[in-house]
Amino acid sequence: MQQSLHSSGLAGQRLHARRGVAAFAPVRSSVSRSTRVRVFANATAAAAASGTPVPKNTVLVVGATGTLGRQIVRRALDDGYDVRCLVRPRPNPADFLRDWGAKVVNGDLTDPASLPACLVGVSTVIDCATARPEESTRKVDWEGKVALIQSAQAMGIQRYVYFSIFDCEKHPEVPLMNIKSCTEKFLESSGLDFTTFRLCGFHQVRIGDKTSRRTLTLSGPKAWTTREVIELCEKMADTNAKVTTVPTWLLKRTRAVLRSLQWAADAADRLAFAEVLSNNEVWSADMAETYRLLDMDPGSVTTLESYLQDYFSRILKKLKEVGAAADRTNFYV
Helix, strand or coil: CCCCCCCCCHHHHHHHHHHHHCCCCCCCCCHHHHHHHHHHHHHHHHHHHCCCCCCCCEEEEECCCCHHHHHHHHHHHHCCCEEEEEECCCCCCCHHHHHHCCEEEECCCCCHHHHHHHCCCCCEEEECCCCCCCCCHHHHHHHHHHHHHHHHHHCCCCEEEEEEECCHHHCCCCHHHHHHHHHHHHHHCCCCCEEEEEECCCCCCCCCHHHCCEEEEECCCCCCCHHHHHHHHHHHHCCCCCCCCCCHHHHHHHHHHHHCCHHHHHHHHHHCHHHHHCCCCCCCCCCHHHHHHHCCCHHHCCCHHHHHHHHHHHHHHHHHHCCHHHCHHHCCC
């Protein structure tokens, strides 16, 4: 995998970074398309430059309808931030975000030209988006994020917060983790003031000056297995889940078959996590340095038990009230 993204410009940065993901799929997007996006972003930035200064409390959350994104939106609103949420136009709009007090702007990571306008008047971008099961990981998590980072640079975004995966650089054979690692490098070379959080799970985040241009690992007090999480959800929901257990060896063989089928490439990429699971790795890390940089009391960390209790008692209830729970494909636990 390409280890250096040094280049004289963003076009060169993208060419170097693209080599890092070439191992799992060819990236066919041309540099000319990237250049068109940057030209459009520069034009948007120039048009906005004559307006009023951007308040430092304006935040754009990308991936706001996801499990992690919703928590970030709620916390930011509680802390008094002016929160905007990038949401793709769809038949069932994310009305619950507006009900909470956030503003919704239409944009799509798979449509780079739609991104610059969403960044007008924004100080900080919080990027916690990822491709859904039916979407292409390459188009959303790589090409879309590259376009978003380039637009953020052109628009003069003051801070870019990116959520990655713990130890992603150690697993280039897993497409999503390979993409995360390459995106980290691309962001580092972009010149933006950034903070990258490598997650072992879902976390609420506090960002201070000491985190500028830093990559931090976020881990909880306990590493949970999938079975333990399911049992906890069953307890909270007071119901039994229908669980089908698939052995890791079968996932590996299924992935090998799917990789030979072009139409099933994305499914094969997602099954690559079976390779990580088979290594019996512990998805946890020492948090002493992270707590110090964030000025956090370890006792203030929300546990998984507390998070799920809040989820079942408040969020699902709210989603049902606004009708979002009618279509279960609109959100994921």
